[in-house]
Amino acid sequence: MPDYIAFLRAINLGATRKFPKADIAAATEAAGGRDVETYINTGNVRLTTSLRSPARVRDALEQAYLADRGFEVPTLVFTPREVRELTERGLELRDGSGPGARHYVTLFHAPPDPAAIANLLAIDVEGERVVVEGRAAYTLIDGDIHTSRLLAAKEYAALGEGTARTITVLRTITEKWC
Known part of the structure; x- marks a missing residue:
C-alpha cells in the first residue's frame, strides 16, 4: 500500500479550528489510514492507505476531518517522493540566499496558473523573493512573515x-518520513 504525506490547512489557529494531533490521527484512521503518524500541531500527517491517488486520499481525509471537527479542513496530499524533491529544491534555494533569511514553502493542490505566477513575479519587494515551481511556492524573506509585503499581496493569494x-x-x- 502506498504512503502519503498530508498537510492540513488553517488548524489550531487561535481559539477556533482546534484539531489536536491525537484527534487528527483518529480521524485519519477513520478515513482508512494506517500506520498514521503526526508531526507538530500544524497538521502534518503520514499515512499508508489502499487508495491509489493523492486526490482520492485528499477527498477521504477531508470528509473524515469534516465529520470529526464540524468544519472543513483543506488538506494537501503528496507522495514521500514529491515531499523529498520539493524539500531538496527548497534547501537549494535557501543555500543561495543571505544569512538570516526566513524561508517558507507554500504547498498547493495543483500548480498555480502561469498568469498568476507571472503577475506575482512582476512584484519587486526588497529583501523578498519567490520562486514558484510545480505545486510549491518558495518564499525567502529577510524580515518576518507577518510583515512580508510579498506574502500579503493579492498576487500571492491568486x-x-x-x-x-x-x-x-x-x-x-x-x-x-521520506
Whole structure:
C-alpha cells in the first residue's frame, strides 16, 4: 500500500479550528489510514492507505476531518517522493540566499496558473523573493512573515489555496518520513 504525506490547512489557529494531533490521527484512521503518524500541531500527517491517488486520499481525509471537527479542513496530499524533491529544491534555494533569511514553502493542490505566477513575479519587494515551481511556492524573506509585503499581496493569494511550512519543518518531515 502506498504512503502519503498530508498537510492540513488553517488548524489550531487561535481559539477556533482546534484539531489536536491525537484527534487528527483518529480521524485519519477513520478515513482508512494506517500506520498514521503526526508531526507538530500544524497538521502534518503520514499515512499508508489502499487508495491509489493523492486526490482520492485528499477527498477521504477531508470528509473524515469534516465529520470529526464540524468544519472543513483543506488538506494537501503528496507522495514521500514529491515531499523529498520539493524539500531538496527548497534547501537549494535557501543555500543561495543571505544569512538570516526566513524561508517558507507554500504547498498547493495543483500548480498555480502561469498568469498568476507571472503577475506575482512582476512584484519587486526588497529583501523578498519567490520562486514558484510545480505545486510549491518558495518564499525567502529577510524580515518576518507577518510583515512580508510579498506574502500579503493579492498576487500571492491568486496562486490559489495553499498551506505554508518552514523549510526547517519540511526538512524534518523528509528526514522522518521520506
